[in-house]
Amino acid sequence: MNCNEFKNQLADLFDQEISAKTWAEMKEHMATCPDCRAEYEALKEVADDLLPKHSPVQEKQIEKTPVEAPQIDLRPRRRWMNIAASVALFAVGLVLGSNHFFSESAQAAASPFSFEQAIQSVRNVGSYLLQLQVRTLPDENYAHFDPHADFMDVTMQKQTLNDHDYWRVEKKEGRTIVCDSREQYMWVPGKMYLKGGPQANFLENFTLFLEPTRLLNMQQMALQLHKDIQSTTQVTDSTITVTTSFEVDGTELSAIFNNTSSTKVVTIQNTCSMPDGLLRSLHVWIDWHGEKVEIIRSRDIQYNVAIDRDSLLLLPAEADWIDLTQGIAPLKDDMRLALLSQETPVNAAQRILQALISGQTDEATEALHYYKDVLPTLVKMFEGCKVSDFTVRREKSYAGVFVFYTLTHPDGKTETCHVALRNDNQQHLWLLDGGI
Amino acid sequence: MNSDLQQRLVQLLESERKQLLQYACYRTGVMQDAEDAVQDAVTKILHLEGPIANLRGYFYQTVAHACIDIVRQRQRQQTEGIEIMQLWHREQHDEFSQEFRRINEMLSQIPEEQSEVIRLRFYADKSFADIAEMLDLPLATVKSRFLYGMSKMKKSLTPKIN
Numbered sequence: 031m032n033c034n035e036f037k038n039q040l041a042d043l044f045d046q047e048i049s050a051k052t053w054a055e056m057k058e059h060m061a062t063c064p065d066c067r068a069e070y071e072a073l074k075e076v077a078d079d080l081l082p083k084h085s086p087v088q089e090k091q092i093e094k095t096p097v098e099a100p101q102i103d104l105r106p107r108r109r110w111m112n113i114a115a116s117v118a119l120f121a122v123g124l125v126l127g128s129n130h131f132f133s134e135s136a137q138a139a140a141s142p143f144s145f146e147q148a149i150q151s152v153r154n155v156g157s158y159l160l161q162l163q164v165r166t167l168p169d170e171n172y173a174h175f176d177p178h179a180d181f182m183d184v185t186m187q188k189q190t191l192n193d194h195d196y197w198r199v200e201k202k203e204g205r206t207i208v209c210d211s212r213e214q215y216m217w218v219p220g221k222m223y224l225k226g227g228p229q230a231n232f233l234e235n236f237t238l239f240l241e242p243t244r245l246l247n248m249q250q251m252a253l254q255l256h257k258d259i260q261s262t263t264q265v266t267d268s269t270i271t272v273t274t275s276f277e278v279d280g281t282e283l284s285a286i287f288n289n290t291s292s293t294k295v296v297t298i299q300n301t302c303s304m305p306d307g308l309l310r311s312l313h314v315w316i317d318w319h320g321e322k323v324e325i326i327r328s329r330d331i332q333y334n335v336a337i338d339r340d341s342l343l344l345l346p347a348e349a350d351w352i353d354l355t356q357g358i359a360p361l362k363d364d365m366r367l368a369l370l371s372q373e374t375p376v377n378a379a380q381r382i383l384q385a386l387i388s389g390q391t392d393e394a395t396e397a398l399h400y401y402k403d404v405l406p407t408l409v410k411m412f413e414g415c416k417v418s419d420f421t422v423r424r425e426k427s428y429a430g431v432f433v434f435y436t437l438t439h440p441d442g443k444t445e446t447c448h449v450a451l452r453n454d455n456q457q458h459l460w461l462l463d464g465g466i
Numbered sequence: 467m468n469s470d471l472q473q474r475l476v477q478l479l480e481s482e483r484k485q486l487l488q489y490a491c492y493r494t495g496v497m498q499d500a501e502d503a504v505q506d507a508v509t510k511i512l513h514l515e516g517p518i519a520n521l522r523g524y525f526y527q528t529v530a531h532a533c534i535d536i537v538r539q540r541q542r543q544q545t546e547g548i549e550i551m552q553l554w555h556r557e558q559h560d561e562f563s564q565e566f567r568r569i570n571e572m573l574s575q576i577p578e579e580q581s582e583v584i585r586l587r588f589y590a591d592k593s594f595a596d597i598a599e600m601l602d603l604p605l606a607t608v609k610s611r612f613l614y615g616m617s618k619m620k621k622s623l624t625p626k627i628n
């Protein structure tokens with residue numbers, strides 16, 4: 031290397047990476063050429079002065095930022111949620127920081143209704159009873175809405191004591207979820223009994239309705255994000271009704287309504303009583319093929335009601351619970367273990383889906399552990415289907431990975447689907463964790 | 467809202483959160499303002515219509531503009547004597563703030579097009595190749611802007627003796 035070549039490549043010494051070969055050549059030149067060495071050292075001095083040493087951006091600080099964790103740690107149940115959308119909210123929430131948000135929107139609000147006040151009012155309640163009617167099916171998961179279905183009664187009760195939340199969410203004679211502040215239990219009578227840990231998130235994004243503060247936050251956020259939002263306010267002597275219509279994209283609602291994929295516009299109507307500012311009624315409509323369909327309506331909302339803890343936490347006696355916190359028993363077959371532990375997520379997804387398609391679920395017994403009670407249903411779902419085009423995506427907020435694939439139905443229709451897989455178990459086997 | 471754009475923006479925020487905030491910090495000198503600038507940029511971009519080919523470049527550019535706006539506004543407030551108490555509280559004397567003032571002084575001596583390359587290299591932790599792509603410039607141009615800028619600061623570092 032001569033001086034000209036050295037000068038041409040001088041910047042490379044300050045790049046993010048440099049090839050070992052170039053670095054060796056330049057070093058060698060500097061060893062013999064004092065001028066070039068002096069030039070480099072002078073710049074190095076400037077770089078040292080410029081390089082951040084007391085950066086205020088530290089991981090710790092970032093974690094401290096108020097973040098509503100995206101709800102994507104999911105367990106055996108159908109998963110319609112649009113991960114990207116919920117992560118969008120997560121990311122936006124992260125950089126925004128809720129306080130900033132609120133103060134701004136409080137200034138902007140010209141109406142006598144203030145979300146801030148409503149949120150504050152709801153925040154202080156110790157117990158909460160919400161009777162909803164939802165267009166859904168009794169055994170379906172809570173993320174499922176069906177504009178064609180009849181209204182079902184859904185009762186949500188929550189009690190907060192010493193920062194512990196106890197709650198019960200029940201579809202009449204259907205899927206029920208109970209949380210005793212640590213464990214969560216989910217069952218469909220006679221069909222499925224699952225026990226999960228604090229992270230189980232059986233309720234998925236329906237938790238929004240369990241926490242009126244979040245529901246109000248979300249609407250406020252939508253108002254903030256969409257300046258052109260339609261909003262009307264009606265005031266009576268004792269109530270204020272706010273009706274907002276907005277596109278669900280980019281709001282937490284998009285995750286909820288993702289399965290009704292044609293839904294773009296959601297209308298929410300809140301009525302709060304005055305002067306306490308408590309949420310008293312709630313209606314949600316979606317645009318369904320050009321028609322406005324009401325899919326959620328409240329029958330009754332009560333605060334600080336006496337709730338009997340024992341009956342709140344009542345579980346079915348006959349249940350044989352599958353404990354999801356236990357994980358699976360270690361695999362003893364060494365040959366199979368060697369085979370499975372070498373799998374990539376794509377390999378595992380292919381094997382699991384093929385097992386479901388062919389009906390030979392023995393091929394994926396371990397991976398389908400969480401689903402062992404619903405295997406016949408799954409096999410039927412996948413009958414005659416084909417899978418192709420596998421790609422892996424990781425999200426920081428999820429311990430496992432997502433494998434996206436193209437599902438071709440027997441009638442030739444295709445859709446992009448995904449499975450959530452995780453291998454944070456003792457033997458690092460890929461287990462199906464959601465998506466199906 | 468453009469959902470493809472939103473998704474890309476989310477990925478960008480997820481993967482570059484630290485660099486973005488650090489980059490913004492070394493433009494505003496205050497963490498809170500850096501967060502605000504990134505927020506402003508997110509909001510601005512989420513409201514854009516139509517495709518953005520070079521999202522990363524555009525995003526950093528938008529953050530930079532937001533930072534400049536914030537700093538200008540702060541200066542205006544200072545000269546108008548508004549919220550003196552608040553500013554006084556925010557005037558920080560920690561190590562980072564001192565370092566920031568020193569660095570900012572150094573970078574203010576060279577043209578913006580050179581200091582921008584240096585900021586992206588050191589504070590956003592981008593490679594020259596990344597920067598070339600973000601600023602839509604030939605790689606050689608990026609490197610020479612970097613070297614010019616660095617050399618100028620080198621000369622100004624050693625005071626001339628008359």
Ligand SMILES: [Zn+2]
Nearest residue numbers: 033036063066
């Ligand atoms: Zn030389």
